[in-house]
Amino acid sequence: MKTFFKIVILLFLFLCTFSQNVFAEDVYKVTSFNYDTSNSFILLTVPDTIPEPVLESVKFVKMENPTRAYFDINSSILTVPKQDWSFTSNGLKQVIVSQNSTNPNIVRTVMYFDDDYDLSKIHFYRIKNNIFIQLKDTTITNDYFQNTYRDDHASSSDFYEYLTMTAPEESPTDIANEIHEAFASKNTSKKELKLNTKYYIDKITAKQNAVLLNGFGAITIEKPMILTNPSRIVYDIPNTLVRGDIRNTEYSIGTNETVKIGQFSVNKARIVITTEDVKKYIPVISSDNQSLLIANYDKINSFNLFSNVSNMLSYSHEKIDAQTNSMTLAFTSPIVHGINRENDQLTVYLYNVENYNEADFQAAFKDTPFAAASISLIPKIGLKLTMPLEQNSLVNTFLGADGKALKIIIKTPKKQQPAIAVQPITPTVTTPKPEGKGIKKVVIDAGHGGSDYGAIRDNINEKDITLDVARQVRDLLVKKGYVVQMTRDSDEYVSLQDRVAISENFKPDIFVSIHVNSSTGTEASGIETHYYHQESIFLAQTLHASLVSAIDTKNRGLFKSKFYVINHTTVPAILMEIGFISNSQERAELNGSARKKATAKAIVEGVENYFDQIK
Numbered sequence: 206m207k208t209f210f211k212i213v214i215l216l217f218l219f220l221c222t223f224s225q226n227v228f229a230e231d232v233y234k235v236t237s238f239n240y241d242t243s244n245s246f247i248l249l250t251v252p253d254t255i256p257e258p259v260l261e262s263v264k265f266v267k268m269e270n271p272t273r274a275y276f277d278i279n280s281s282i283l284t285v286p287k288q289d290w291s292f293t294s295n296g297l298k299q300v301i302v303s304q305n306s307t308n309p310n311i312v313r314t315v316m317y318f319d320d321d322y323d324l325s326k327i328h329f330y331r332i333k334n335n336i337f338i339q340l341k342d343t344t345i346t347n348d349y350f351q352n353t354y355r356d357d358h359a360s361s362s363d364f365y366e367y368l369t370m371t372a373p374e375e376s377p378t379d380i381a382n383e384i385h386e387a388f389a390s391k392n393t394s395k396k397e398l399k400l401n402t403k404y405y406i407d408k409i410t411a412k413q414n415a416v417l418l419n420g421f422g423a424i425t426i427e428k429p430m431i432l433t434n435p436s437r438i439v440y441d442i443p444n445t446l447v448r449g450d451i452r453n454t455e456y457s458i459g460t461n462e463t464v465k466i467g468q469f470s471v472n473k474a475r476i477v478i479t480t481e482d483v484k485k486y487i488p489v490i491s492s493d494n495q496s497l498l499i500a501n502y503d504k505i506n507s508f509n510l511f512s513n514v515s516n517m518l519s520y521s522h523e524k525i526d527a528q529t530n531s532m533t534l535a536f537t538s539p540i541v542h543g544i545n546r547e548n549d550q551l552t553v554y555l556y557n558v559e560n561y562n563e564a565d566f567q568a569a570f571k572d573t574p575f576a577a578a579s580i581s582l583i584p585k586i587g588l589k590l591t592m593p594l595e596q597n598s599l600v601n602t603f604l605g606a607d608g609k610a611l612k613i614i615i616k617t618p619k620k621q622q623p624a625i626a627v628q629p630i631t632p633t634v635t636t637p638k639p640e641g642k643g644i645k646k647v648v649i650d651a652g653h654g655g656s657d658y659g660a661i662r663d664n665i666n667e668k669d670i671t672l673d674v675a676r677q678v679r680d681l682l683v684k685k686g687y688v689v690q691m692t693r694d695s696d697e698y699v700s701l702q703d704r705v706a707i708s709e710n711f712k713p714d715i716f717v718s719i720h721v722n723s724s725t726g727t728e729a730s731g732i733e734t735h736y737y738h739q740e741s742i743f744l745a746q747t748l749h750a751s752l753v754s755a756i757d758t759k760n761r762g763l764f765k766s767k768f769y770v771i772n773h774t775t776v777p778a779i780l781m782e783i784g785f786i787s788n789s790q791e792r793a794e795l796n797g798s799a800r801k802k803a804t805a806k807a808i809v810e811g812v813e814n815y816f817d818q819i820k
């Protein structure tokens with residue numbers, strides 16, 4: 206229980222004005238709720254249209270027997286079904302948001318806690334147009350930030366950790382029921398779901414060279430993946446649910462350009478834009494962090510993106526640890542920002558920012574890792590911030606809860622111990638490849654072998670499937686001009702230590718281990734890709750995306766796992782579980798030639814995509 210204590214919830218309430226005065230006074234619509242597991246407080250975000258007195262009237266009331274607390278929002282109606290969330294492991298047991306039964310003009314939020322929970326730890330704050338309910342001792346200041354962009358991809362294993370939700374049996378429009386319909390077996394009417402959704406996509410609008418997503422909660426978008434045949438760019442939005450009836454419809458957004466959104470996995474949305482201009486599509490995030498425009502940046506009409514202009518007010522740098530630094534920019538009004546993450550450079554467009562102070566900006570970052578960052582004003586666009594990045598840096602951007610601050614956090618990879626000479630370190634130095642002329646070296650590791658059979662079902666052995674696929678991968682790569690080293694090329698036993706030694710001696714660019722999964726049950730199926738080191742994430746993403754798009758089975762996602770061969774190798778290294786031997790249908794496929802051939806081909810295409818993109 207204690208381990209989860211830090212993990213409480215973040216709740217968004219999105220209120221907007223009711224256009225008609227049905228009642229004597231103004232009535233505000235409470236249209237949605239969302240939450241996150243990473244913070245120690247509940248946050249309600251309310252737009253500026255709510256007048257001060259309404260917000261001032263929100264009071265927090267604590268009660269005992271049972272231990273609970275509640276607050277009311279007056280003059281408001283709930284336009285979504287009653288919300289009822291159950292929690293199992295963080296002191297907070299349940300949150301109910303409903304229209305008050307005795308006074309129908311009130312939306313009431315009640316939180317139930319464990320009996321021994323100390324209610325005195327809870328504090329209630331209002332900061333600008335945000336309401337915070339602090340559930341443990343953390344300092345809440347004006348600088349609460351929401352993650353808007355991240356380079357690393359959330360693992361689907363992040364999902365089953367802390368929240369549970371029970372779906373009501375009726376009300377088909379309920380979000381919980383919708384999740385059930387999408388993911389649970391159809392006949393379980395009241396199954397407990399574990400849920401970690403902080404954004405709900407309600408609407409998709411296709412535009413010329415752009416797509417607009419509207420929803421509620423808070424968006425975090427992940428680094429895009431660029432795929433070929435056909436040329437497309439793929440954006441994942443973690444912790445997100447897509448409304449059922451807008452999934453998987455293809456919209457035209459231009460000549461030979463289409464967009465489609467799907468529920469990629471249980472807690473991840475995926476947007477696929479098919480276009481030849483993959484490099485030009487960037488995400489643009491609204492100032493309330495609830496709408497997302499993905500658009501060709503050459504064709505954005507920036508004036509449609511905002512209604513107010515903003516100026517840059519202040520600039521600051523913070524060193525978080527040896528590898529990690531942050532840049533924080535503050536503005537006079539909420540900002541609309543776009544992010545273009547290229548391999549060696551980050552560009553942030555601040556569409557409604559009109560002024561900044563060049564001297565102050567340079568002075569703030571002069572002796573920091575952001576010294577090479579530059580800023581410029583572009584007519585009809587706004588402000589453009591550019592900074593060079595070291596290869597394999599991890600970028601995260603955060604928007605202040607009031608929309609008036611942007612924080613950019615850059616984590617650079619740990620330096621390898623230099624073997625011989627030391628190069629002078631400047632922000633743009635990258636590690637040179639061990640060989641020239643673009644010839645890439647790949648280690649293919651066929652799992653198990655010899656006396657180590659791996660998983661066995663029905664006289665079918667993991668070691669035979671992995672060797673067969675590994676050989677096909679090798680042959681295809683060699684044909685394409687790669688230099689390939691196998692850790693084994695026959696049915697022999699090779700220890701994990703020897704596999705690592707073979708790879709280290711060969712000094713490859715990447716290491717790919719091929720395994721077949723198994724489970725004690727017979728239901729599980731699908732593909733998983735495992736990585737361990739930060740430097741391996743992009744390799745994992747790229748090969749995984751290629752494999753799951755080629756093979757018709759479940760996408761089980763990426764996992765950070767401490768497997769020996771991917772933990773002890775020093776180059777980007779991944780371990781792919783290409784299917785389940787314990788599932789009779791998948792076993793038959795894995796044992797057949799078509800699936801093996803398609804798997805090898807997809808892995809090779811993934812390798813090609815990987816090297817194309819890190820160039």
Ligand SMILES: [Zn+2]
Nearest residue numbers: 652659720721
């Ligand atoms: Zn294995």
